[in-house]
Amino acid sequence: MLKLPLHWQIVIGLILGVFYGILSASMGWSQFTVDWIVPIGDIFLNLLKLIAVPLVLGSLIMGIASLSDVKKLSRIGGKTICIYIVTTAIAVTLGLVLVNALEPGKNVPQDLQQKLQETYQADAQVGMDRAASAKERGPLQVFVDMVPDNIFSAVGNNRNMLQVVFFAILFGIALVLIPQEKGKPIVDLFDGLTFAIIKIVNLVMIIAPIGVFALITKTIDQVAKDDLSAVGELLGALGFYCVVVILGLVIHGLVVYPILLKIFTSMPLTRFYRGIAPAQLLAFSSSSSGATLPVTMEMCEKNLGVSEEVSSFVLPLGATINMDGTALYQAVAAVFIAQALGLELDLTAQLQIILTAVLASIGTAAVPGAGIIMLVIILETVGVPTAGIALILGVDRILDMCRTALNVTGDAAVATSVASMEGQLNLELEEPAVDV
Numbered sequence: 001m002l003k004l005p006l007h008w009q010i011v012i013g014l015i016l017g018v019f020y021g022i023l024s025a026s027m028g029w030s031q032f033t034v035d036w037i038v039p040i041g042d043i044f045l046n047l048l049k050l051i052a053v054p055l056v057l058g059s060l061i062m063g064i065a066s067l068s069d070v071k072k073l074s075r076i077g078g079k080t081i082c083i084y085i086v087t088t089a090i091a092v093t094l095g096l097v098l099v100n101a102l103e104p105g106k107n108v109p110q111d112l113q114q115k116l117q118e119t120y121q122a123d124a125q126v127g128m129d130r131a132a133s134a135k136e137r138g139p140l141q142v143f144v145d146m147v148p149d150n151i152f153s154a155v156g157n158n159r160n161m162l163q164v165v166f167f168a169i170l171f172g173i174a175l176v177l178i179p180q181e182k183g184k185p186i187v188d189l190f191d192g193l194t195f196a197i198i199k200i201v202n203l204v205m206i207i208a209p210i211g212v213f214a215l216i217t218k219t220i221d222q223v224a225k226d227d228l229s230a231v232g233e234l235l236g237a238l239g240f241y242c243v244v245v246i247l248g249l250v251i252h253g254l255v256v257y258p259i260l261l262k263i264f265t266s267m268p269l270t271r272f273y274r275g276i277a278p279a280q281l282l283a284f285s286s287s288s289s290g291a292t293l294p295v296t297m298e299m300c301e302k303n304l305g306v307s308e309e310v311s312s313f314v315l316p317l318g319a320t321i322n323m324d325g326t327a328l329y330q331a332v333a334a335v336f337i338a339q340a341l342g343l344e345l346d347l348t349a350q351l352q353i354i355l356t357a358v359l360a361s362i363g364t365a366a367v368p369g370a371g372i373i374m375l376v377i378i379l380e381t382v383g384v385p386t387a388g389i390a391l392i393l394g395v396d397r398i399l400d401m402c403r404t405a406l407n408v409t410g411d412a413a414v415a416t417s418v419a420s421m422e423g424q425l426n427l428e429l430e431e432p433a434v435d436v
Contacts (some may be wrong), residue, residue, distance in 0.1 A: 010396070013209030014216055021220025030221055038218045044211025045376075045386065047204045051197055052373045053155050057168050058194035064172025065187050066317055079421060080314050083260070083414050084322040085358060090256055091324040092357045095248045095331035096350055104240040104332075105339020165359040201373075219391065241336050241392065245399050248328045249406050257413040264417035267304070267427060275303030276412045283408040284401045289319045292408050300415050305426035310419040318411035325403030325410070327357040330375045337379065337388035349382045356381045372396060 004012070024033045099105075148154040148163035155164055175183040258269050279296040283289055289296075297315050300306040331353055338345050345353070356378050372389065379386045419425040 009209040010212050013211075013213040017213040017216035018220060020213070021217045024217065024221050033217060033221050037214050038221075039214075041211055041214030041218050044204075044207060044214065045389075047207075048373050048376055049386075051200050051204065052377055053164055054193060055197045055201065055373060056164055056377075057155070058190050058197055060165060060168035060321070061172045061175070061190045062187070062194050064169060065175040065183070065190070076310070076313060076418060076422065077317075079418050080317060080414060081321070083417060084318065084410075087256060087260065087410055087414070088322065088324050088327045088358050089354060091248075091252050091328040092331045092354045094252055094256075095245075095328035096335065096353065098244050098248050098251075099332045099335040099339075100350075102240075102244050103339060104244045105336045105341075107240045215387075215389070218387075238392065241332070242399060244336075245329050245332050246402055248332060249325055249402050252324060252328060253406050253409055257409060260413055260417055265420040265425060267416060267420075267425070272304065272413070272416065275299055276409060279408050279412065280405045284405040289323075289404055289407045289411065292404075293319045296408055296411060300412055304412065304416050305428070306415050306419040307422075307424035307426070310422060310424050311415055314415040314418050315411050318414060322410055322414065323407050325406030326374070328406075329399055329403050330357045330378050333375055333389075333392055334378050334382065334384060337391055338382075338384045340391055341385065341388055343384060345382060345384075352382050353378060 020033075020037075024030060024037075146163060146166045148160065148167060151163075151167050154160040154167065175187060261267055261269065261272060276296075276299050279292055279299045282295050283292040293315060296319075297311050300311045300315065301308055334353055335345060335350070357374075375389060376386050379388065416425060
């Protein structure tokens with residue numbers, strides 16, 4: 001029997017959730033829905049939260065430890081990580097500029113915003129209280145909060161993700177600096193942990209269609225009540241949200257990366273995009289930069305002229321820590337959800353989004369659905385109710401395909417730039433073919 005791809009299953013779950021939500025609201029089945037449907041969505045949401053910390057911890061430690069020695073860490077590794085972080089920060093900032101300028105969440109009608117705000121009032125109040133207390137803190141307090149005084153306490157609360165990221169980076173660097181024979185058992189442990197967590201992610205995503213069905217049903221049932229026209233208004237707002245995300249991805253891919261290549265290389269842009277096109281297409285269809293990695297490496301070496309030494313180091317590292325598309329999407333999604341719920345995110349909160357998205361993208365596994373887990377962390381960091389992801393989960397798979405293609409493009413652009421800086425970029429190759 002032919003099995004539908006996961007993204008089509010999620011789309012079907014979304015459509016069925018919309019229909020059931022409308023039916024439940026119109027037929028007075030709210031109590032049944034709350035008792036038997038809503039808990040399924042809550043379980044799915046809790047599973048996403050459950051694996052967030054070990055996912056970041058394992059992926060990030062392995063990404064840093066893969067630098068293997070101090071020389072690479074100080075030279076190629078330093079250049080690579082700096083460029084990755086800068087491009088990711090630009091992506092997040094671009095996303096915030098677009099979402100604040102176009103305000104897709106405000107496209108949700110005022111009365112519907114009010115209903116959403118009432119639905120998540122308790123959670124929203126907690127966020128507003130945290131935002132108010134944050135205004136009274138000093139300008140460097142955010143950096144003080146990044147350094148944990150107890151790592152076990154930090155990993156016990158998803159809101160302390162920045163502390164977990166800080167510890168993972170410090171621990172990863174320590175593994176590079178100590179003798180290899182001493183660090184190998186620990187590296188193997190976290191390597192196994194990372195593979196196990198990625199498998200759990202795959203297992204959790206199996207029930208994603210059911211989780212989406214339950215979450216969108218809950219949202220529609222709570223929001224629509226007796227006014228079913230609110231459902232159409234909500235779904236219309238999602239279309240505008242998708243446009244904003246894709247616009248940001250296109251600008252980043254066609255403006256930021258060409259500037260990067262022009263600064264560090266003399267490679268024609270047409271050659272770069274023709275050469276990396278097969279990897280982009282595979283990334284788009286698979287939604288996994290990890291699964292695309294072998295093709296990305298082949299295209300960079302054979303079509304772009306990147307040396308094997310640079311590609312075998314920079315690209316695997318990029319598949320682990322370079323998630324420009326994911327970071328941009330998370331920034332837009334977080335502010336969109338806040339706007340839709342009628343919450344205002346001040347400058348401090350948006351700076352937190354930039355910092356959290358940049359660092360969280362470093363620890364995002366290169367598998368479908370991992371971006372949603374990091375979005376949950378970002379929402380909790382800035383005090384936006386995490387249940388608000390129900391507003392965007394239905395269209396997430398389509399956006400996941402687009403942002404993964406951008407992630408792979410960014411990996412290739414950085415690898416090409418680093419190879420050029422290291423004198424390991426061969427521009428004498430023939431014009432690249434585009435067949436996989």
